[in-house]
Amino acid sequence: MLKKCFLGLLACFMVTVLAIGGGFWGLKWYAGQPVKIAMEQPFTIEKGDSLGRVASRLAEVGVLAYPQAFSVMGRVLGKAGSLRAGDYLIMPNSSLLDVFTLFTEGRVRYYDIALIEGHTLTEAITSLNQHPKLTDPLRPDALPAFYQSLGIQGSPEGLFYPDTYFFEAGTPVAAILTRAHKRLQTVLDEEWQGKAENLPFENAYQALVMASLVEKETGAAFERPDIAGVFVRRLQRNMRLQSDPTVIYGMGKRYEGNLSRKMLREKTPYNTYVINGLPPTPIALVGREAIHAALHPAGGETLYFVAKGDGTHFFSESLIEHNRAVRKYQVTERRDDYRSRVVN
Known part of the structure; x- marks a missing residue:
């Protein structure tokens, strides 16, 4: 009788072990299955979303089948409550375990x-x-x-x-x-520490103001040091900068796309045709290249430049030469496809 009871208990134990082992094997197999998408799938977990809700929505958008098994996998791993809210991007070569790990580690998009x-x-x-x-x-x-x-x-x-x-x-x-x-x-600060010598700037902020003029005037990146050189020499010789972008900035919303002679004569704190020296503040967001150019201007004797209409400028040393260039590039030989920026 005892032998029969023992054999019965042993049989039940073996069935339980096999069932548990089969369950773990089944979950391991399921966790390794690939997602059912061929393209990247955006997915959002909202604050308060449960594992079951997430699994159901994953099934709705076609990422997986059997959402209940996805929920069971999360509970068996002991991380059912570890999902992190946020936007995610599920990749087509991911396994279901990869997706779950993506959510629990918070590798958001x-x-x-x-x-x-x-x-x-x-x-x-x-x-x-x-x-x-x-x-x-x-x-x-x-x-x-x-x-x-x-x-x-x-x-x-x-x-x-x-x-x-x-x-x-x-x-x-x-x-x-x-x-x-x-x-x-x-x-x-980095650029100011490495600046060239004998520049007409009292502090880094003035260099930033100059850099904003260089940024606005430059159509071709390689011309930044040349344009900075013109402006720096004009400052050093007490010449007005005469930069159109400063006039436009000073006009604010009143500027509608065309500069007139009247506008160039209008006195604002930013009109460098009227004021001496730099405008009081920068006139735009400035990148490192423009700051570097302002602090390392090109040498030479040029004091003027005019847009050629292809995104580059013609630089002149004298007003006579500049006026000739203005007439050539702005009047007699003005391009039909005139533009201020270089087309890449």
Whole structure:
């Protein structure tokens, strides 16, 4: 009788062991199965989503079959409550275990936005505010407090570095601008430390102002040092800079696309046809190359330049030579496809 009971218990134990072993083998097999997609699949886990809800939605978008098994896999792994909210990108060569690990390790999808050299800060903030994956847009009434929090006194123009910034969905606009401000400070300090000698700048901020003029005037990148050289020599000789972009910036929203002689004579703090020296602030976002050019201007005797219409400029040493070039490139031989930037 005891022998029969023992054999019965042993049989039950073996069945249980086989069932458990089969279950683990089955889950291991399931975890190694590839996802059922041929292309990248965006997927979002919202705050508060349960493992079951995530599994069901994965099945709905065609990533996997048998969502209940996906939930069981998560519970067996002891991480059913470890899913992290965020946007993800599921790759077509992933296994189901890869997908689960993606969610529990929080390897979220990153987005990017570019702040463009030569754009104004207003244009940059508008672009940031319109990005669908950034949150908490900065409205005009909130900007003064934000600038104050960064320690900016006076105009914030030019104090943010143009670059491509990567971020998670839900990042506030202010976080991107904070990174851009810190980056600008770092780059400007690095470039200022290595500046050339005998430059007409009292501090790094004045160099930044000059760099913004170089940024706005340059159509071909290789001309930055030449344009900086012209402006630096004009400053050194107490000549007015006579830069059209400064006039346009000073006019603000009143500028509608064409400069007139009247506009060039209008006195604003930024009209370098009227004022002496540099404008009071930068007029645009400035990249490292423009800052470097302002601090390492090309040598020579040129004091003037005029756009040739192909994105490059003709540089002159004398006003007579400059006036001839203006007539040639702007009047008698003006290109039908006239443009201010080089076409790549």
